[in-house]
Amino acid sequence: MRTAIYPGSFDPVTYGHIDIIKRSAKMVDKLIIGVLSNSSKTPLFSVEERVNILEKATKDMLKEVTKDIPNVEVTSFAGLLIDFADACNAKIIVRGLRAVTDFEYELQWAQANRAVRPHLDTLFLVTNVEYSYLSSSAVRELARYHGDVSLFVPPYVEQKLDEKLDSKENEHEQN
Numbered sequence: 669m670r671t672a673i674y675p676g677s678f679d680p681v682t683y684g685h686i687d688i689i690k691r692s693a694k695m696v697d698k699l700i701i702g703v704l705s706n707s708s709k710t711p712l713f714s715v716e717e718r719v720n721i722l723e724k725a726t727k728d729m730l731k732e733v734t735k736d737i738p739n740v741e742v743t744s745f746a747g748l749l750i751d752f753a754d755a756c757n758a759k760i761i762v763r764g765l766r767a768v769t770d771f772e773y774e775l776q777w778a779q780a781n782r783a784v785r786p787h788l789d790t791l792f793l794v795t796n797v798e799y800s801y802l803s804s805s806a807v808r809e810l811a812r813y814h815g816d817v818s819l820f821v822p823p824y825v826e827q828k829l830d831e832k833l834d835s836k837e838n839e840h841e842q843n
């Protein structure tokens with residue numbers, strides 16, 4: 669049984685991620701998407717809030733958009749990627765590469781992970797050129813200023829983004 673993990677922040681999931689999910693799911697028996705719940709990125713929310721949001725909103729979004737891909741599972745993880753890979757009994761880590769700028773960072777971690785887990789290979793898929801410029805942070809920024817994100821995320825994700833940003837705006841107005 670060939671199991672791969674596809675880890676990431678998925679905050680939110682974009683068409684770029686979905687493209688990688690669809691393509692990599694065809695290459696393996698089981699693809700486990702791991703949503704990182706602890707992140708070193710500048711937090712917009714507290715740790716608890718972020719865990720809840722990532723586990724609920726992102727997981728829901730991923731579940732919705734991957735429901736037609738039978739060998740894909742979604743879960744969250746905290747801590748090290750190699751430990752998550754061990755827990756999943758996975759020997760493959762899937763990552764998407766958009767541009768040279770991604771490569772340096774990805775190469776470093778792929779090498780480090782392989783140094784401690786020699787059986788663990790990172791499989792890089794080159795992002796569809798259509799999505800080479802796409803990032804979750806750009807989607808968040810666009811949505812924050814009411815830009816049209818329909819080219820970048822599925823309608824369900826767009827709806828979730830609107831709900832999230834509306835509730836944040838309401839919160840702001842009340843304070």
Ligand code: PNS
Pocket residue numbers: 675676677678704747748749750777781
């Ligand atoms: O979607 P992202 O933010 O580019 O994903 C980054 C991710 C989740 C792959 C990376 O931050 C990660 O695996 N973090 C867990 C801690 C860890 O093991 N870091 C080193 C390996 S990349």
